[in-house]
Amino acid sequence: MTVPVTLSLYIARQFLFSVLAMTASLTGVVCLFDFIDLLRRVATKPDVPTSLVTKIAGLHVPYFYMEIMPFGVLLGGIICFWRLTRSSELIVARAAGISAWQFLAAPLACSLMLGAFTTGAISPLSSIMYARAEALDDLYLRSGGGPLSLNGTALWLRQLDTTVDPHGVAILHARDTHLENNTLSIHDISVFRLDHTGHVIYRIEAPEGRLETGFWQLQGAQILRPYEVAAPAQTIALPTDLTLSRVQESFASPDTLSVWALPSFIAMLDRSGFSSIRHRLHFESLLALPVLAGTMSLVSAGFSMRPSRRGGVAKMIGSGVGAGFLLFTVSKVAEQFGNSGALPPLLAAWAPTGAGLCLAVSLLLHLEDG
Structure with a gap:
């Protein structure tokens, strides 16, 4: 019935x-x-x-x-x-x-x-x-400063890096961050470039850098390869798909993201090494x-x-x-x-x-x- x-x-x-x-x-x-x-x-x-x-x-x-x-x-x-x-x-x-x-x-x-x-x-x-x-x-x-403040925060991220290996990754660690005038500066930086098997290809050490559109600009950076003399200091551009807003949002409440934006943002967090x-x-x-x-x-x-x-x-x-x-x-x-x-x-x-x-x-x- x-x-x-x-x-x-x-x-x-x-x-x-x-x-x-x-x-x-x-x-x-x-x-x-x-x-x-x-x-x-x-x-x-x-x-x-x-x-x-x-x-x-x-x-x-x-x-x-x-x-x-x-x-x-x-x-x-x-x-x-x-x-x-x-x-x-x-x-x-x-x-x-x-x-x-x-x-x-x-x-x-x-x-x-x-x-x-x-x-x-x-x-x-x-x-x-x-x-x-x-x-x-x-x-x-x-x-x-609230949850969107990055000042004094250590930063870890993991991202794809195809410049050396088609399936390689780069792991970046900055011991200190500073946010001023919408510019994210990082200090005491270590970058580990890995191949698809997880072995270190070389390491980059830089005293400071900042996030630009589409890349991290590392100033005074030295490339350290196994069994080789360190290369002279130079400015290195490390490609990234991160933006300042995305870095801030990774520290902010998930309630600030809609259901339609969350899947792509979760994928970006996983690629970048954020939880x-x-x-x-x-x-x-x-x-x-x-x-x-x-x-x-x-x-x-x-x-x-x-x-x-x-x-x-x-x-x-x-x-x-x-x-x-x-x-x-x-x-x-x-x-x-x-x-x-x-x-x-x-x-x-x-x-x-x-x-x-x-x-x-x-x-x-x-x-x-x-």
């Missing part, structure tokens, strides 16, 4: 309205606390205008929406299904022979599309606005977001579709909220394990979603008496 189109559209409309209203409400509350925290920080900076607080808080809105959206789906779904059950609409539908799996198809489709829209459209907007907010925060509110674990985990989390939203809709249905004639409404809704926050806690613990390298990024991002999906399916099977 198929679900009538009119009933599906009605349930989908009720579900979507509840989810959007709850997501907007929760995002507003979180943004209010963020605004208050920014006001507190600005109070210690007499030279910073208060209008900057509103600007930074506004730039944070898409980021907070993405964080809140799965819980907006959970709480909005609980309210929607509880209202439909209390008004006996779902009871009548089930008495007419429509199972829970049939009339949940429309809310599940809505939550999946909402999650896909968030990943595909809101993520690029959030990354741009969040990067701008972080830049303003670094410039006006932080005294330590890509955080970016891989963030990318997998964005891919899992639609499935997580669909899981939350099923969890909300499992906890709120029981008839309330025997009471226990508060306990039922509280159990649903508790299950949602338990899933949130599990996801954060898995994220920490993923960032530390104890779990693969794929497993750390998808395991909480899979656990929540198993819980939701179990609840619905129990609700339908097998």
